[in-house]
Amino acid sequence: MKKLMLGNEAVARGAFEAGVTVVSSYPGTPSTEVTEVISKQYDEIYCEWACNEKVAAEVAIGASFAGARSMTAMKHVGLNVAADPLYTASYTGVNGGMVAVVADDPGLHSSQNEQDTRNHGKASKIPVVEPSDSNECKEFTRLAYELSEQFDTPVIVRLTTRVAHSQSLVDVGQRCDYKLKDITKDPAKYVMMPAMAKARHAIVEKRCDDIAEYGYDCAFNKMEIxxxxxxxxxxxxxxxxxxxxLPDASFLKLGITYPISAKLVKEFASKVEKIYVIEELDSFIEDFCRSLGIEVHGKELFTKLGEYNPQMIKKAVLGVxxxxxxxxxxxxxxxxxxMCPGCPHRGMYYILKKLKLTVCGDIGCYTLGxxxxxxxxxxxxxMGAGIGMAHGMEKARGQENTKNVVAVIGDSTFIHSGITGLIDVVYNKGVSxxxxxxxxxxxxxxxxxxxTTGYTIKGEPTRNVDLVKLANAVGIDRVVVADPFDLANFEKVVKEEIAASEPSVIISQRPCALLKTVNYGAPCEIDQEKCKNCKMCMGLxxxxxxxxxxxxxxxASQCNGCTLCMNVCKFGAIKKVGEDNE
Amino acid sequence: MSNVMIVGVGGQGTLLASRIIGKVAIKAGYDVKVSEVHGMSQRGGSVVTYVKYADKVHSPLVFEGEADFLLAFEELEAYRWLPYLKKDGKLIVNTQQMDPMPVITGAMKYPENIARKIRDKVNDVTTVDALSAAMEAGTVKAVNIVLIGCFAKNSDVDKQIWIDVIKETVPQKFLDINLKAFEMGYNS
Structure with missing residues (x-):
């Protein structure tokens, strides 16, 4: 049966068909739907949002050691966070098959950099598999588990935004009946102390050679002459x-981009006259070809920046x-x-701007501030950098000169990697x-x-982290909860806390305006007779x-009635539609 | 081969519109690719989605000068993305105007007389007041379905297929409103 699926949805389907039973991820565009789809559609699979990508990868590694097929999904920069466990899981190898889905973002649609995950594959010596449409997303993910078990290695399935977020037709198959593998005590393989890891390194190097050789004739790579x-x-x-x-050209389409089969590349090179390497971001395949002494055309024609398109390829190759x-x-x-109408962050930034503060920000909607x-x-x-940076500024320029510095961080981001920064501030006598x-x-x-929300990925109630107690526990005595729409109080709280000569936490508390539970009622309107055109409301x-x-x-079609603008209007010119503001 | 480009402002429902067109094209027997936008750019920014259908589709994206159809949810966005339309392409534009932040802050002006300027450049233009139609149908959120109706009228796919896909796609409790919105777009 063929179904139209998002690339991410197809990766989820591939995990389902491969018999995966444990998935742990941290959300990040463009990877998020892999895990969301699994949580919504496949009850056979245990699935969770982890605190960050490192923990998520560790959960997947543990599940693999326990004999299950497991998955973790993240965006490209999430792989930096997960790199520590993954680089060494490369040494231990797996028990049940394990896949890390990593979604790159050429063109930076929703990211802070444009890094190329294939470099991580090479550095960690973990094979990288790259689908080019949704059907391959499903098939390559399913096959990645066989690759993982055959060669005793985690496998990276690398997506890019246009693969992850495009829909195309998928041949849907059945879930395989995967039995948990036995757990065996094997410290030489699973306990990475120096002596054991030394021996494993040799195995890893041989594995890279073996996979390259396997690539000569496998389902991932395809030659079209x-x-x-x-x-x-x-x-x-x-x-x-x-x-x-270039519909008439010959193609070597690499589905395994690390390690690359030298034999396959040489064979292709022997069959064609002029070779173009066409790959977004880094010159990864190109460098490999050159290392074989094969003459290719690559980045001197195509950029390392952003996304490609057929027109630029036609121009570069055919001069069209x-x-x-x-x-x-x-x-x-x-x-x-x-930021959306009714966004709680708007009130907070309005005050920070008014007080002319220096803001060490973080990753989330609030970066739009x-x-x-x-x-x-x-x-x-x-993710998480804002707190450490604020502390660093203070240590560089002295407490008295950095009274106007604050760190701003979202709740999820704080749990992800902000908490360690906060502990650092307390431990090292900062006053951020x-x-x-x-x-x-x-x-x-x-x-x-x-x-912090009190619900799991499945919407089941769970214990939530109490941010006030958490901050207290790491040594912050000054913790204030404030509503960012109560501008007068919020301003007072911020002034007090930045003046304090000890570290402090302000919890700016108000739900996201897009949550279904948020209903501010009627939209606002401006009484044109009272409006003095001072534009204070425009400043929001x-x-x-x-x-x-x-x-x-x-x-009125955009306003959600949050009334923040009523709060800043000095002339009482704004009121809710249908209400009297006398 | 049809290259459809849907442009609008994050939050207007362009994603659902592209998914509906994609499903319709499949029912009509085509190979289909739909390209979506998620994440930061969705937050009130200029958003673009693509639907391509043909016997075989490779690139999921439509590039400059390649769109057979430009379905614009907002006037300024129609104007912005005009270079993507083929010279003989069809433009369907919602007359709604939404100020982008540089206009809100006063740094720039919202261009004047966009509708006229567009007509000077494009032969085949259909304008539709989808916001009023959606409100008449029962909710401002149905703007996308009004525009789908308008697009359906201009497509070569049977009307019933469109209706079937809408029935499969939108939640049951909003179905009547959406079917009404579709008809209003179709007959506009």
């Missing part, structure tokens, strides 16, 4: 672009120009993403003020539960409020 004037070596989504641009376009010569205002008109976030590096945004959900990735950067030639108005 057509016109032999042009040969293309490619992988993943680039294959689809190249196939559309793009079609003539309908031209728009007027400058069109950009439309960057914005860097954009106009709130312009509040000054630094953002990675940390604002934790408790909006009752993981927002940016599309509403996932997390340890609410997408529902606009200024049409000096007339400020609220778009």
């Amino acid at each position: 057509n016109d032999t004037k042009i040969g293309v070596i490619t992988c993943g989504i680039s294959y689809q672009y190249a196939k559309e641009a 120009d793009a079609p003539e376009l309908i031209e728009v010569d007027e400058q069109i205002p950009v439309r960057p993403p914005v 860097a954009l106009a008109p709130l312009n509040s976030v000054d630094y953002c590096v990675c 003020t940390v604002i934790i945004l408790d909006n009752s959900i993981t927002g940016m990735t599309g509403h996932q539960q997390n340890p 950067g609410c997408p529902a409020i606009s200024n049409n030639d000096g007339k400020i108005s609220i778009d």
Whole structure:
């Protein structure tokens, strides 16, 4: 049976068909739906949101050691967090098959960098498998478990945004009846102390050679010999672009991009006249080809930046120009993403901006506070970094000079890797003020539960982390819970906490406006007679409020009635539709 | 071969629209690819999804000058993405206007007379007030289904297939509203 599936959904299907029974992940665009689909559609599979990618990988490793087929899914930068356990799981190998799904984001649709996961595969000596459409997502995932067990290694299934978030047809199969493997006591394989790891390293090196050899004739790699004037070596989504641009060319489509079969590449090279390596991001396959002494054309024609498309390939290879376009010569205002109407973060940033604070930000919807008109976030590096950075600024410039520095971090991000930063502040006698945004959900990735929400991935009630007690327990005596929509109080709290000569935590508490439980009732409107056109409300950067030639108005179809704008209006000109504000 | 590009503002329901078109194309017997947008760019930003259907589809994306159809949920977005439309392509545009942040902050102006400028550049334009139609059908959230109705009228796929897919896709309790919205778009 054929079904239209998202790449991520197809990976989930592949895990189901492979008989996977344990999945642990941390959400991250563009990987999130792999785990969400499993939690919603496949009750046979135990599934969880872990605190971070490292823990998730460890859960998957443990499940594999226990004889189950397991999976962990993450975005590319999540692999940096999970790298520690994975690099050594490469040495231990597996018992039940284990797959780490890692989704790269060329073009940075929703990420802080554009790193290429294949480099991690090479560095950790873990094989990397790359599908190019949804059917391959399903098939390659299923086959990755066989590869994992045959060669005793974890396997990385590498996706990119366009593979993960495109739908195409999938041949759906049955779930295999996978029996848990026996657990055997084998410290030489599973206890990575120096003596044992030394011996395992030799096994890992041989395994890389063996997999490269296996790649010569396997279901992952595919050679298509057509016109032999042009040969293309490619992988993943680039294959689809190249196939559309050069339908008559010969192709070597690599489904295993690490380790690559040298024999296969040499054979292909012997059959075609001119070789182009077409791969998004780094020159990974290209470098390998050159190391074999094969002359190829690659990054001197194609960029290492962003995404590819068929037109650029046609231009570079055939010299064919793009079609003539309908031209728009007027400058069109950009439309960057914005915080939603009713977003609780807006009130907080309004105060931070008013107080002219330096903000060490973090990863989440609240990073959008860097954009106009709130312009509040000054630094953002990675998950959890804000707290450590605020502490570092204080140590660099002294307490008295960094009174205006705060760290801002989401609830899920705080659990992910903010807590260790907070402990560091306390332990090393810092005085940072940390604002934790408790909006009752993981927002940016599309509403996932997390340890602070009190619900599991399946929506079952569970013990929730009490952020106040947690902060107290690590040594923060000043912990204040404040509503970011109560602007006067929030401002007072922030002033007090940044002035304190000890570390403090402010928990900015209000649920995400997109949660179904949030209902602010009627939208707001502006009484044009009372409006003095002072534009204070415009400073909130609410997408529902606009200024049409000096007339400020609220778009009722966008406004969710949160009333934050009523709070900032000094003239009482804003009221809820249908209510009197006298 | 049809390349469909759906553009709008995050939150307007472009994703559901692209999924419906994708399902319809499958029922009509085509190979189909649908490309979606998730994550940060969804938050009120300019969003683009693609549906491609043909005997065989490779790239899931549509690039400049390649779209047979541009289905725009908002005027400024129609204008922004116009270079993606083939010179003889079809444009369906919702007359709704939503200010982007540079306009809200006063840094830039919302371009004037977009509808006229578009008509100067594109021969085949259908404009539809999908917001009013959706409100009449029962909810502003049905803007996407009104536009699907309008697109269906312009497509070569049988109307009944569209209705079947909507029935399979939208929740039962909103079905009547959505079917009404579809008809309003279809007959607009």
